[in-house]
Each structure stands twice: as C-alpha cells, then as structure tokens.
Amino acid sequence: LIQRIRKMSAERTSGVRAAGLIQLGIGDDTAILRFPPTHEVLVTSDFSLEGVHFRRDWHPPGAVGYRCLARGLSDIAAMGGAPVAAFLSLSLPAKLPQRWVDGFLRGLLALAHQYGVTLAGGDTAQSPGASAAKILADIVVLGSAPRGQAIRRSGAKPGDLIYVTGTLGASALELETMYAQPKKKLDPKKPPAHFFSSRHFYPQPRLAVGRFLRQRGLATAMIDVSDGLSTDLDHLCRESGVGAQIFAGLLPRAEGDTLEHALHGGEDYELLFTASAYRKIGRSIAGVPVTHIGEIRRSSTRVILLGELPSDGRRSRKLLPRGWEHFATARRRP
Numbered sequence: 001l002i003q004r005i006r007k008m009s010a011e012r013t014s015g016v017r018a019a020g021l022i023q024l025g026i027g028d029d030t031a032i033l034r035f036p037p038t039h040e041v042l043v044t045s046d047f048s049l050e051g052v053h054f055r056r057d058w059h060p061p062g063a064v065g066y067r068c069l070a071r072g073l074s075d076i077a078a079m080g081g082a083p084v085a086a087f088l089s090l091s092l093p094a095k096l097p098q099r100w101v102d103g104f105l106r107g108l109l110a111l112a113h114q115y116g117v118t119l120a121g122g123d124t125a126q127s128p129g130a131s132a133a134k135i136l137a138d139i140v141v142l143g144s145a146p147r148g149q150a151i152r153r154s155g156a157k158p159g160d161l162i163y164v165t166g167t168l169g170a171s172a173l174e175l176e177t178m179y180a181q182p183k184k185k186l187d188p189k190k191p192p193a194h195f196f197s198s199r200h201f202y203p204q205p206r207l208a209v210g211r212f213l214r215q216r217g218l219a220t221a222m223i224d225v226s227d228g229l230s231t232d233l234d235h236l237c238r239e240s241g242v243g244a245q246i247f248a249g250l251l252p253r254a255e256g257d258t259l260e261h262a263l264h265g266g267e268d269y270e271l272l273f274t275a276s277a278y279r280k281i282g283r284s285i286a287g288v289p290v291t292h293i294g295e296i297r298r299s300s301t302r303v304i305l306l307g308e309l310p311s312d313g314r315r316s317r318k319l320l321p322r323g324w325e326h327f328a329t330a331r332r333r334p
C-alpha cells in the first residue's frame, strides 16, 4: 500500500511549489524538510473517522480523501500560512476494496496538487474488529509563515469588526437534505451536476484569503469555521479575552438556508476574522465574498446575537456555543 501511495503521490504532485523545502519524502525512516530561517513551521493534525466525520454509504471515497486534507489546509489558511507537506496515517479494514483506497488517494492528491502540497510520509495499519472494522485517517499538515506573522486567535480587541468569508450553513443544509432521504444513496460513479461545487463534499480551503490578510497585516485574530460560527467565535473570543455581538440579519446564509444552520452548522471551512474598524476590508478578497457580521466588545458575556436588523438592537440574546457535533453524537441527526 505504501508503495502504491508513493507512486500515486509522485505521479500527481511532481514539480510542486514546495519541492525545494522537501529534501526527502516517502521512502526513508523520516522525511527531511528544510524551512528558510526567516519562517516558522505551522503544524496541525486532524482525524477523519468513519461514522463520525463521514459515512461510507454517503461519501464517495474521493470526497473523503479530499475533505481529510481540506480540514488541515483550512487550519493553515486560518493562520495566514502556506501549506507545504502532509503526512497521512491510514487504518483500514482488511476487506476494504482497493478501489476505495485508490479513490480516497485520488481525492486527497487532487487537492494536494491544487495547493502544491507534497504527501511526504505516513503509516498504514489494519483496523481491528473484522466486519465492524472502520476506516480511520489521520493527517498532519505542515505549513509555513514568515516569523512572527502567523495570525492567532488571541489578537481581537474591543471595537474591532468581525468578518466572515463565503456563506455559512451550506454544508449543514446539504447534510440535512441527505438525512431527510436516508435510502437514497449517492452513486459515486454518477455524481449529481452540483456535486463538485458542493460545500459539504468539496469545501475550498480559503488559503488565498488567509495569505492576503496576513500579508497586508489586516486581521487582528482569525479562526476557520469548522465546528460552526457559535462555537468558533466563542473560541476566538475566549483566546482574545473579549466578547462579541453579531447581527442575525448580516450573516451570509446559503440560499434557502436557516439562521440555525448559519449559527451552528459546521464544516463550512470559511474564515472568521477580526480587523480594526479603521482598516478598510473589501467586499471580496481573492474572489471570495467577505461580510461584516458584528463587532468585538469588552464584555463578560461571550457572544450576543442581535435581531434581524442592526437597528433592531434591543432584541438581543446570549448566543451559546452549540456547533457541529458530528454524526456520532448529534441527536438531531439520527
């Protein structure tokens, strides 16, 4: 399997941008990477577990592989960094068809190629448990950012404005639609026309937006929306020691989507950031829409949600973090 991964990886990601940093990739006891002394190394690790992050009967293998890497790339984007290398550890059931693994790798490597990321190592094992054996994929993504410039969660100040890229809730809406028709299996060979623009199956990590914000020194704090706005904004506020108010009417919802999804739906992989009110933030960055949704406050109540209109300020409520809990634990998603 490792030889196969090595071969597919070499075919699909040859001549990538980061090649100069990868002194040695798959094939030795360790990889060797050389980062310029002017840069810091960013490291993130993410699990993709069958039954928790994906279901084999819903998610085609290519989308599982793609999302596995997309989650790590989104974390690198949230720091304003550039991705360099990925390390993949796979635990697979003995009976898993080879074509599933190939599809998984093709999806993962297509995204790696798009962003010049080298698959530089990993490990494989057989999942225990015979017929109940599950697929587990763990990916470590390494990136880089100029020394001292990575954008942290902790820099938001009272008075800063809060922005979000793209739309919120689209992934949750797609999931809910799938749950509503559990018998209807997606045929991986005949994906619907909208499939590859799907926010759930093929989320686009916002690397160009993150890099732009870092290069211009615009963002005071940033996080990617992986668990849902209510949870991720709470993380950002906690790390910054501040509160926030957001306006329900300003949230960029996917067409036909609910406020609930925009607030609590997860896996949108958009960027949530804060910037000084004195810095101009365009309505779009690197072709991605950017929306002003609220303001950082000096407050002990973490996040306040205001009514449908900014003028409707008196209708406010405390917004508790109850973002995405994934398949295994989410009660409202049987």
Ligand SMILES: [Mg+2]
Binding pocket: 074, 075, 078, 223, 224, 226
């Ligand atoms: Mg993150």
